[in-house]
Amino acid sequence: MAAIPARLLASWQRSEDYGVSLDDPHPVFSGTYDDQSLFYECGREVLAELHSTLSSEPLGLMLTDADGLVLNRLSGDQELLRALDRVNLAPGFSYAERDAGTNGLGLALADRVPTLVRANDHYSLSLCGYTCAAAPIFDPLTGRLEGSVNFTTWSDARSELLLALAQTAAASTANLMLARSQGHRPRRAARGQVFRIEPLRQETGSGSLDRLSEVWNSALLHASDALQAGKVVAAVGERGSGRSTLLAQAERRISPGDRLFAVHAPEPHDVDAWLAFWTPELARPHTRFIICNTDELPAMAAERLHDLLAGPRGPAAGTVTLTAERFDAIPRQLSALVDAVVEVPALRNRANDILPLADHLARRARGREVEFTPAAARALSDYAWPGNVAELAAVVKDAALRSDVIDARHLPPELLSRAEHLPRIKAFERDEMVRVLSREGTSIDDAVAELGMSRATIYRKLAQYGISLPKIHA
Structure with a gap:
């Protein structure tokens, strides 16, 4: 009997640790996505071209983002499409390891290498009827993981060339991104364009966050006391300041065994799907929700959410908390339910x-x-x-x-420089100076030779760009 590969064993162990079902995983539905990115544009084009030549094959071609969210899916085999729908391997669902256990695209993203997962290699039994090959796609300029291409077929189909085909598609996508990246400015996603409904698990080592400042701990105590009293709490502050984290910590303090979900705002045309996917959980005991960015909720979503939370059997108190940038930006239908407001200070x-x-x-x-x-x-x-x-x-x-x-x-170079909003050429010059001068053991003579600048020019530009670096060797 052949030995089980170490990567596969490690993935099975992670799947067990994540609590994925052995029988039937339940991938997280993550709503819509940014369809204006260069990655999505190029990946979709590459897969469409492949599909035009493989439409008669029992093969599903998919593009995912870096979190395992399936962005699109192509196949000419209707039986395969129906089967994939039954296991939710479909656009809008996340097939990351954390959500679906060991599978081709999840393992490719986790290990960042091309991966073939055959029938019994899957963690969950419901996926054992398939073979999946996936290859990660990296931004050719930044090296950042953008997502993956995933090819899925029946487990009894020939799969010898499947992994090579996935690698070719990934390379073609990266090359197309590189060719089109000159002058391409990524477009910011429209307000509410992406929403997620995701379980919040206790992070390993999260107790270390108790070492934070008095201002954070004071806000955390305020939120915990309010939740303990059965109040509806809103955490307000700048984006990224830790509003959801603070509420999650407070929830864990008073109800460590409860299920906890973070719910993100939908686009107007996604309100029905958004409500359908998470609000049935409101009736379940020991389940709590952090509704994130309520200041981005469409009015219709806010109204319907208010009706759910404030009805005769409304579960708002002790079950739902909210986040927003400012309290007065929360839709009035929901702000009327709030009993306590906690200010979350910016990191600065x-x-x-x-x-x-x-x-x-x-x-x-x-x-x-x-x-x-x-x-x-x-x-x-x-x-x-x-x-x-x-x-x-x-x-x-x-x-x-x-x-x-x-x-x-x-x-990043901008952390070592106090200069802001530099023109592109000057920003490139600053970044090159930081790259060379921050390298361990670099002397000023090394920098002179590599940068093509005199000593005086280097020192002048260090001051001009406000670059703060360790002592440079003479």
Whole structure:
């Protein structure tokens, strides 16, 4: 009997840890998605071209985002499409490992390598009738994981070339993105264009967040006391400041065994689907909800939600909490239900939280302890963090995935410079200076040679761009 590959065993273990059903997984429905991105445009075009030549084959061609959300699906086999619908391997559903257990696209995204998962390799029995091949797609300029292409067929079909086909499609998508990236400006998703309904689990090591500042702990105590008293709580503050995290911590304090979900705002035409997918859960005991970004709710959604929460058997108190940027931005139908408002300060107003949060986020991303050098710690502490904790999380995750010891050279150039809103050429020059001068062991003579600048010019531009770096070797 052949040995089970280590990657497969590790994926099965993660699936068990996530609590995925062995019999029938229940992928999270995540609503609509941003269909204006360069990644989506190029991936859809590549798959459409492939589909035109493979339409007679029993093959499902799919594009997913980096979170495993299926963005589109093509197949000329109606029987296969019906079967895939039965297991919710369809647009709008997430097939990440966390949601569906071991499967081709989930494992490809988790391990960031091309993956073939055959029948009995799947974690859940309901997926054993399929073979899936997937390959991750990376942004050719930034290296960021954008998503994957996934090809699914029947488990008894020939699959020898399936993985090679997935890799070819992924490479073609990346190449098309590179060819079209010149001058392409990503379009921001429309208000409410993406919504998610996702379970919030207790994070390993989340107790370390108790080490945060008094201002955070005071807000957390306020929220906990209000929830304990059965009040409807709204957490308000800037985006990314940790509003949902604060409410989740407060909920865990008073009801650690309850199920907890985060619900994000829909677009107007998605209101029916949005309500249908999560509001039946309101009647279930020991279930709580954080309704995020209520200031982005369409009016119709706010009205119907108010009717659900404030009716004769309305479960609002002790079951639902809200987040928004400002209390007066919450739709009036919902603000009338709020009993207590908790202000969540921006990260720049609680600088003492930056390094404890960075330690927690790095450990979560790396899976073990990560060290910050004094230069990196200083850069993190001195930065204003306009994107709040969400921006800090992205920066720290990127750095932690590259090294167990995070130095200034692992951080984005803008963290090491006080200059803002630079023209593209000057921003490129600044970034090159940071890249060269932050490299360990680089001397000023090395920088002179690599940058093509004199010593005087280098020192002048360091001051001009406000670049703060460790001591440069003479």
